[in-house]
Amino acid sequence: MNIIDELQEIYKEAEDLISNVKKESQLDDTKNLFIGKKGKLSLISKKMGNLDIEERKQVGQKINEISENLEKLIIIKRDSIKDEELNLLLEREKFDVLQPRKHRESGTLHPITSVQMEVEDIFVSMGFEVMDGPEIETDYNNFEALNFTEDHPARDMQDTFYTDDGNLLRTHTSAIQVRALKILKPPFRIIAPGRVFRYEEIDASHENTFNQVEGMVVGKNISVANLTYTMNQLLSQIFNKETIVRLRPGYFPFVEPGFELDFQCMVCEGKGCSVCKHSGWVELLPCGLIHPNVLKFAGLDPEIWTGFAFGLGLDRLVMMRYGISDIRYFNSGNLRFLKKFL
Ligand code: PHE
Numbered sequence: 001m002n003i004i005d006e007l008q009e010i011y012k013e014a015e016d017l018i019s020n021v022k023k024e025s026q027l028d029d030t031k032n033l034f035i036g037k038k039g040k041l042s043l044i045s046k047k048m049g050n051l052d053i054e055e056r057k058q059v060g061q062k063i064n065e066i067s068e069n070l071e072k073l074i075i076i077k078r079d080s081i082k083d084e085e086l087n088l089l090l091e092r093e094k095f096d097v098l099q100p101r102k103h104r105e106s107g108t109l110h111p112i113t114s115v116q117m118e119v120e121d122i123f124v125s126m127g128f129e130v131m132d133g134p135e136i137e138t139d140y141n142n143f144e145a146l147n148f149t150e151d152h153p154a155r156d157m158q159d160t161f162y163t164d165d166g167n168l169l170r171t172h173t174s175a176i177q178v179r180a181l182k183i184l185k186p187p188f189r190i191i192a193p194g195r196v197f198r199y200e201e202i203d204a205s206h207e208n209t210f211n212q213v214e215g216m217v218v219g220k221n222i223s224v225a226n227l228t229y230t231m232n233q234l235l236s237q238i239f240n241k242e243t244i245v246r247l248r249p250g251y252f253p254f255v256e257p258g259f260e261l262d263f264q265c266m267v268c269e270g271k272g273c274s275v276c277k278h279s280g281w282v283e284l285l286p287c288g289l290i291h292p293n294v295l296k297f298a299g300l301d302p303e304i305w306t307g308f309a310f311g312l313g314l315d316r317l318v319m320m321r322y323g324i325s326d327i328r329y330f331n332s333g334n335l336r337f338l339k340k341f342l
Contacts, residue, residue, distance in 0.1 A: 003044065003051070003059050010040050011066045018073050024081050031074055035067045111341045112211055112330055115238075115318045116193050119213055122237045126230065128189040128215070133176035135195055136167050141175040146254035147293045154253050159199035169197035172311055173214035174254060177290075180216055181298035186305050187219035193314065204326040211314035218290065218300070218307035227287055227308040228261075234312075235263050235284070238321065244270075246281065255288025255309060282320070285312045 014034045021027050034040050041063055048056050109117075120130050133141075148155050158171035176192035184190070192214040200206045217226065228245055235243040243263045250260040261284050265276035272278040287310035292302035315327050322341075329337045 003047065003055075004062055007041075007044060007059070007062050007066055010034065010044070011069070014040075014066075014070050015073065018070070018077050021077060021081070024078060027074060027078055027081065031070075035070055041067055108338070108342050110330070110338070111318050111322060111324075112314060114341070115321060116211070116213065116314055118238065119234070119312070119314070119317075120191065120193065122234055123189075123191045123215070126189070126233060128191050131176055131180055131190045131192040133170070133173070133179050133192060133194060135170060135197070136163060137170040137175045138167055141178045142168055142170050142172070145178040145294065145297045146174055147291050147297075148253050152253060154251070161197055161199055170194075171198050172196050173212040174309070174311060176214050177216050177254070177294070177309060178298070181218070181294070181300070186300065186307075187217075189217045189219075191215045202328065204328065207315065207327050207331065209331060210327070213312040213314055215287075215310045215312065216290070216307060217309075218295075218305055220305065222289070222306045222308055224257075224259075224289065224308070227289075227310070230308075231261055231263075231284070231287070231310070238317065239266055241266055245284075250286050250288070252286060252288060254291050254294045256291045258286065258288035261285050261287050261310070284317075285310050287311070 014030070017030050017033075018027070021030060032039060036042075044059075045063055048059055051059060124130065142160075143152075143155060144150070160171050161169040163169070173192050173194045173196060176190075176194070180188065180190050180192070194212065194214075195209060196212050197209055200208045202208060215230070217230075224247070228247070231245050232243055235245070243266070245261055245263045247259040247261055250258045252258045262281040263284050264270045265273060265280055265282050267273050267275045268280065270280040272280050276282050287308065290307040290309055295302045295305055295307075315330060318324065318330075319327065
């Protein structure tokens with residue numbers, strides 16, 4: 001067989017192999033077998049030494065022609081393999097958007113959110129408006145306008161995350177009191193739920209990110225009696241039972257007098273049990289009458305206007321409501337915990 005015929009045979013063989021290839025990796029093997037350094041075409045070109053010039057030219061041309069054609073065939077084959085793979089994938093992943101799913105997993109509200117909504121409803125039914133405020137606050141709104149001067153030791157009660165530009169993550173929703181006083185004309189009643197942040201060591205009862213509901217009423221002749229009545233309403237609706245509250249003195253620079261409000265333990269009705277640590281009382285929230293300086297900061301005359309404010313710790317309320325023992329569950333994203341509230 002002369003060399004040209006031999007080359008023709010090789011070409012046919014390669015063509016056959018290429019057309020039968022199924023995978024891209026096989027295509028590379030086939031390419032090496034024919035046009036690689038040790039491929040069949042280069043073996044033939046080694047035989048060219050024995051040929052005369054005219055034949056050598058012809059054979060050389062043929063080899064070039066064959067290898068160019070084979071390259072082209074390989075490119076075409078590679079494209080068609082890729083197309084086929086894509087079609088297969090599309091076929092496999094095809095689904096009918098209109099077909100109803102057999103069973104649908106739906107999410108649910110986080111227990112904090114659902115109790116917050118309940119608290120909002122209770123206060124709205126008493127004529128309160130719900131207000132919002134930003135999580136990044138100015139030092140002025142979070143501290144200064146609430147009667148914490150720059151070097152006030154009460155700032156140490158709230159370890160704070162500061163931002164590089166001198167602002168801070170609000171340590172309490174009381175910052176919204178300042179915003180309310182700026183925007184609203186008294187008399188008014190607001191609650192302001194929101195996330196708050198403190199640079200805390202985390203344990204079963206402390207989180208760095210937790211939730212409060214601020215309450216604020218400004219009007220004429222507002223007294224501590226209005227405050228305790230409002231809190232009694234809240235508790236009896238949340239726990240579906242009549243409650244008794246008591247006040248102990250508490251200190252916050254923006255209330256005077258300031259209190260800690262407790263309610264009588266509902267488990268033992270004040271007799272003493274493990275829930276109330278045998279005291280008969282459960283601590284609910286800090287509160288008080290608005291400090292005259294806070295009203296003055298907002299341009300209100302404390303001789304005319306008075307008010308009360310409270311800061312409800314929502315996490316604690318939810319924990320009491322559902323008997324949750326560890327505050328860290330709330331932000332854990334633990335589905336086993338969350339599924340209890342489906
Ligand atoms: N903002 C206070 C805190 O987070 C609580 C508070 C609110 C106290 C309103 C009195 C009145 O500690």
